[in-house]
Structure formats: C-alpha cells, structure tokens
Amino acid sequence: MKKQPVVNNTNICRTRINAIKDTMDILSGKWKFHILGTLMQGGKMRFMDLLREVDGIAAKMLSKELQDMEMNKLVNRTIQNTKPITVEYEVTEYGRTLERIIDEIAIWGIEYRKGLYEKNS
Amino acid sequence: MKKQPVVNNTNICRTRINAIKDTMDILSGKWKFHILGTLMQGGKMRFMDLLREVDGIAAKMLSKELQDMEMNKLVNRTIQNTKPITVEYEVTEYGRTLERIIDEIAIWGIEYRKGLYEKNS
DNA sequence: TAAACTAGTTTCCAATTGGAAACTGATACC
DNA sequence: GGTATCAGTTTCCAATTGGAAACTAGTTTA
Numbered sequence: 394m395k396k397q398p399v400v401n402n403t404n405i406c407r408t409r410i411n412a413i414k415d416t417m418d419i420l421s422g423k424w425k426f427h428i429l430g431t432l433m434q435g436g437k438m439r440f441m442d443l444l445r446e447v448d449g450i451a452a453k454m455l456s457k458e459l460q461d462m463e464m465n466k467l468v469n470r471t472i473q474n475t476k477p478i479t480v481e482y483e484v485t486e487y488g489r490t491l492e493r494i495i496d497e498i499a500i501w502g503i504e505y506r507k508g509l510y511e512k513n514s
Numbered sequence: 515m516k517k518q519p520v521v522n523n524t525n526i527c528r529t530r531i532n533a534i535k536d537t538m539d540i541l542s543g544k545w546k547f548h549i550l551g552t553l554m555q556g557g558k559m560r561f562m563d564l565l566r567e568v569d570g571i572a573a574k575m576l577s578k579e580l581q582d583m584e585m586n587k588l589v590n591r592t593i594q595n596t597k598p599i600t601v602e603y604e605v606t607e608y609g610r611t612l613e614r615i616i617d618e619i620a621i622w623g624i625e626y627r628k629g630l631y632e633k634n635s
Numbered sequence: 636t637a638a639a640c641t642a643g644t645t646t647c648c649a650a651t652t653g654g655a656a657a658c659t660g661a662t663a664c665c
Numbered sequence: 666g667g668t669a670t671c672a673g674t675t676t677c678c679a680a681t682t683g684g685a686a687a688c689t690a691g692t693t694t695a
Contacts (some may be wrong), residue, residue, distance in 0.1 A: 399556075399567070400552055400555050400556040400559075400567050401552055401555075401567045401568070401569065406555065408624065409551065409620045409624075410548060410551065410569075411623070411627070412619075412620045412621075412622075412623025412624045412626070412627065413547050413548075413551065413616065413619050413620050413623055414623070415623040415626050415627060416619045416620075416622050416623040416626065417547065417619065419626070422682080422683090423682080423683075424683095426534050426538065427531060427534075430530065430531060430534065431521055431522055434521050434522075434527065435520075435521040438521075439641085439642085440641080440642050440643070441640080441641070441642075444642095446520070446521050446522045447522070448522065448531075449684095451683080451684055451685070451686095452642085452643065452644085453643090453644075453645085453683080453684080453685090454682095454683065454684080455643090456642080456643055456644075457683095475641090476641090476691090476692060476693080477640065477641040477642085477691065477692045477693075478641065478642075478691085478692090479641065479642085480641085480642065480643090490622065490625070491622065493618050493622075494615070494618045494619055494622055495534065497614050497615045497618050498533075498534050498537045498538065498615055499530050499533045499534050499537075500533075501533075501537050501611065501612065501614075501615055502532070502533025502534055502535070502536040502537040503529065503530075503533045504611070505533070505536050505537065505540070506532070506533065506536060543652080543653090544652080544653075545653095560671085560672085561671080561672050561673070562670080562671065562672075565672095570654095572653080572654055572655070572656095573672080573673065573674085574653080574654080574655090574673090574674075574675085575652095575653065575654080576673090577672080577673060577674075578653095596671095597661090597662060597663080597671095598661065598662045598663075598670065598671040598672085599661085599662090599671070599672075600671065600672085601671085601672065601673090
C-alpha cells in the first residue's frame with residue numbers, strides 16, 4: 394500500500410498553497426517588482442519615464458508587463474490629450490495593497506546583504 | 515540633451531531595488547515557496563515525503579531546489595544512519611525568517627481569490 | 636528638411652526552465 | 666528470485682522567458 398500525502402492534504406493548507414501560487418503568478422517575471430516599486434515611488438509616470446527609470450528593461454518587456462498588470466488592475470493607464478500624445482501609468486489603489494509584500498521582501502533582502510557583509514569582514 | 519533617471523537614482527531606492535532582486539533570486543523558480551511552505555508545516559521530512567507532499571514536482575526538480583536552498587542556508591540536510599539510509603530535510607532558523615514574506619503573500623492571494631469570487635456572484 | 640520625441644509593436648534569436656522517463660545501487664520484504 | 670523502497674542522477678526534449686534591433690506613425694523642434 395502506497396503512502397499518501399498528509400501535510401499538504403488539509404483544506405487550510407491547500408488554500409494557502411493556491412493563494413501563494415495566485416500571488417506569484419501575478420507577480421511573475423523579472424520586472425514586475427521593479428516597475429511597481431518605481432511607480433509606487435514616482436506616482437504618475439509616462440512610458441518613456443519608466444523606460445528610463447527601470448534600469449535595463451527593453452521597451453517590449455515594459456509594454457508587456459504593463460499590459461499584464463493593467464489586466465490585473467494593479468496599474469492604471471490613461472491617455473493624455475496632449476501633442477504628441479502621452480500616456481500616464483500609475484499604481485491603482487488595489488495595486489497599493491501589494492506594498493506590504495514588497496516591503497517585507499525588501500526588508501529581508503536588506504538583512505540578507507548585511508549577513509553577507511558581516512561574513513566577509 | 516537626454517533626460518536622466520530621477521526616481522530610481524537615489525541611494526535608498528537603489529538599495530531597495532537590489533534587496534528585492536536578492537530576495538527574489540533566492541526564491542526564484544516554480545517550487546521554492548511550495549517546498550518551504552511544506553517544510554515549515556511538516557517539520558523534519560524525508561526526500562520521498564516531500565516528493566509526495568509537494569504536488570506535481572519531479573524528483574529532479576526537488577533535488578535541485580533543495581540543493582539550492584541548502585546552499586543558501588534556508589534548509590538543512592542530514593543523513594540518518596538507518597538502513598536503507600534516509601535523509602532528513604528541515605527549515606533552518608534562518609529559513610524561518612522568510613515566514614513573514616510567505617505569510618504576506620498567502621494573505622494577499624487569499625484576498626485576491628475572495629475578490630474574484632465576489633465579482634462572479 | 637533632418638533629427639528627436641511620443642508610445643509602442645514586430646521579428647528573430649539565445650538562454651533558461653522545467654517535465655517525463657530511464658537509470659543507479661544499495662537494502663529489505665515476501 | 667522478484668519486487669519495492671531509499672535518494673537521488675542523467676538524458677532528452679518542449680515551452681517559456683527575455684533581450685536586441687528594427688520598424689510604425691504621428692508631432693515637434695532646430
């Protein structure tokens with residue numbers, strides 16, 4: 394008789410695992426955190442602003458990631474009636490609910506660097 | 515004259531961006547959160563236990579991800595002197611410092627699901 | 636008139652990720 | 666002797682990710 398899973402078989406646990414999967418799917422890829430972080434700090438920003446601020450990103454990626462996040466209601470896109478037309482992006486109120494996750498991740502990373510530094514000295 | 519980045523050019527911001535990058539590099543891939551979450555709940559677990567508990571993972575992946583996390587001191591590997599030999603994995607004290615991130619991510623994901631559910635009803 | 640800026644899209648390519656299945660080699664159970 | 670378990674490793678393959686560069690198309694400035 395084969396052994397069956399035990400730990401991950403409870404309802405609470407499955408819910409948790411699905412929740413983590415959902416969040417990480419939405420924030421997947423190399424750039425989402427960078428873009429979100431930049432937008433959170435910069436407020437309303439245009440496409441070319443983001444292209445300059447988010448270090449190393451290509452236009453294709455920026456475009457794709459913004460569309461992704463727009464679909465998930467994390468980011469808002471508004472076309473300004475200027476000449477030439479400009480497009481403004483900003484983090485939605487809903488997107489702001491990610492701030493705590495991003496903060497925790499940043500805090501952990503900072504402590505991690507400290508640890509590296511201490512070992513090497 | 516070309517425009518220069520402004521927002522992401524401050525020291526605080528660069529530190530933050532690097533910190534986020536560090537954390538996400540360490541937790542990259544499809545499985546780290548699952549494995550960590552399972553180990554946090556299950557305590558000491560053997561390779562085959564994890565293979566059963568972490569739904570869908572292949573042995574190759576599990577092996578690789580565990581090695582990865584062992585290198586980063588998130589997980590501890592001990593060979594038991596049994597016959598046949600068994601190997602125990604557990605989250606290190608350091609690995610436990612990731613609990614807050616994982617919690618925040620899980621909480622966000624749960625709220626996200628609630629949102630989807632409300633819209634569809 | 637040429638160059639630069641607006642916001643992207645398209646194409647082509649290389650690297651990475653990750654899955655399935657087979658394999659190892661020792662031990663233990665029936 | 667045959668099968669199953671332990672903890673992996675190896676190989677081969679397909680899909681995804683992401684980068685560079687060229688391109689669109691309209692507007693504006695020198």
